[in-house]
Amino acid sequence: MITTEPRGALVTPPLQQPARRPTPRRRGAVVAAGLPAAVVALLAAAAGPAAAATTGSSGVGDPYFPLAGNGGYNVHHYDLTLGYDPKTRHLEGRAVITARATERLTRFDLDLKGLKVTSITVNHAKAAFRRDGQELVVSPRKALRKGQEFRTTVTYAGTPGPVTDPDGSLDGWIPTDDGAFVAGEPQGAMTWFPANNHPKDKASYDFAITVPAGRTAVSNGVFRGQKTAKGRTTFRWRQSEPMAAYLATATVGTFKVEQYTAPGGLKVFNAVDPREAAASAAVLKKLPSVLAWESTLFGPYPFKGAGAIVDRAPQAGYALETQARPVYDRAPDLSTLVHESAHQWFGNSVSLTTWKDIWLNEGFATYAEWLYDEQHGGQSAQKTFDALYASPASSDLWAFPPADPGSGAHIFDAPVYSRGAMALHKLRTAVGDRTFLRILRTWASDHRDGHGTTAQFIRLSERQSGKDLDQLFHTWIGTKGKPSKP
Template structure:
């Protein structure tokens, strides 16, 4: 996401508690049925256990693939959807939840059989005909429709399906995916995606990955997108608008797809021309680009106030500047390929992407990273920059605030000074490589930095990530 200086204060989720329900088979019956008979099961948790967003995500299963078929009536702002989730049970599962809000569900099946359904806040509670054994693959189909609306996050900003004057700006961080498809919506659960979107002829629908096909008939155009690499639900998009489209392939074989609102085209063009060189520069620093495709969606959405690193194709609310392009592109390594396990570790996304801006400026005729650090450190101890430590911001209302971005980047600069350039850039590259397509935590990053540098660094990270107030400059 873009640094806070280009966005309003970002991002409250009500905590709903539900007792787990034990579904049992009588012991005598189970003994007669044997191992092949019905299994006893328990309900999957209603959240992934993240303290900042307690109901985001769900327990008891992992979604391997989402197949989303959508039709958006942009003039009426109505969405028809069918979601097919290929999942695997991680426990004997008698019941499970999906995250979905604001849309009417007309039917749910599990492996083709109708399932019992009830709504509980943002939770779609599904009870299949039979307990799903741990390790079993199963398929959930959800039919739904309605007028999707964004959610309001703890800091007062909006995310999810955000209507625009010609379509929708679809940005899901941290909890907006549930406004347009049923999901296991926490970064811990990553999946591949097929997204097929039908929109009125003349509109373009842009999602993640590679465009597999486009066809027009009866006044509508259908776009089929596929992302094969693991992706967190908040990074999915299905943005709709009137766009000018540009496609090409870089010399490294990366397919680029840019969709730009004509009202932003003249200002966006000189910046988007830099995308191939930015991809090449970041690949040199961080390791090979982690996806097959890249690009940008530049919308005209003046009320949004931020950009987002939607996987493979960052989403901009207006024409970006070069720093924003560098920032969102860096997220493809730090945040998209290497994802969070808990939202408190958000500095691993935003601090890294902000420091990429500093490095780009340093190597392209701008301020050195030390000068960028010094300019921030000059802020007095009473400044908002020092209000909370970036390693645990304290709640969802703070995760997109200044300390996470700026003090997160300052932490990396302190690390660079402590270990030297050679080991510092080895650490960045190893982090992106060893956790590619997976997840990472702050503790894992600290251990990696210590392993590569051979130095004790716990004091440095404690001071810059977890200490209240302005740290003493070393």
């Protein structure tokens, strides 16, 4: 993510082509008529723990967003069928969620806020459900075995709207004058589909989004086609590589669409609000070259689809790296395009395991901006670093350590972005350009389609460089206050 307010050459290898529920109840013992008490006791003992009711937790334990995500299962695939009318702002949805139980489950949760659920089935059998804040609590008719794959179908409808984040910004389903700007970081996925809403659980997606003819619905991955009937058009999309729920989008508007195939076979789909088209044209034309340049630094582009969604959504006030197709609330400048494109490697393909580690997303994407400037006739990364270091000790830049912002209210503040980038520059100067690039490429490769932590990145940097880097990382991402030496 990046707000849309203004905010020595590196050696690169050759271009390469293209991861609170109540205390659990136990089943009551049923005494079989006519059986001796000793036999009943033996039968009960044989049943053992398997007869116990078990429930998936209502969160995955993230310290900043304790109710985000759910325990007891992992999602493999979401199949989302949506219908949206921008005039009435009414959404109808059907989510088919394929998952695998990681423990025996008599009950599990999904994250869903503000929409009315009309029915739920689990493995085609009607399931009981109730609402508890953002938790949709599902009780299957038959308990799910540990390791069992199961399919949950949720039918729902209502008027979606955004959530307000701890920093006061909006995310989720944000209505616009011609549709909706859909950007879910960090909480907003639950405003428009039931999900295991934490980056720890990534899945593939299929989308079928129906809107009035003349509107366009844009989502993630590769465009699969459209069909118009009876005044409504259905757009189909497929995101085959794993994706965190917050990176999903279903942005709707009156868009000018451009499609083409970039070098290497990459499918590009751009959707631009006509009011932003003139201001966007020159920057969007550079997208293939930006992705090619980033591929030389970070390794092959990690997805089959690419592109941009340029909307007019002043109430949002930011751009977001929605997977394979970032969404911009207005015409982006080149630095913003570079930033959101870099997130496709850092944040999307390699995802967080906890929001505390968000500097691994934002610090890396910000440093990509510095490197792009350095290699394209702009200021060197060292000069950018020096200018930031000149900030007084009272500056917000030094208010908290990038690797621990302290709460969800600060995950998009200056230390995460700029001081995170400064830490990477210090790493680069400590290990040299070639080793630094090898670290970035190995990080993107080893954790592709998966997850990473700050501790893992530090260990990788030390292995690749052969240096003890504890003090460097402690100083630049582990402590608050301005370091005494640049």
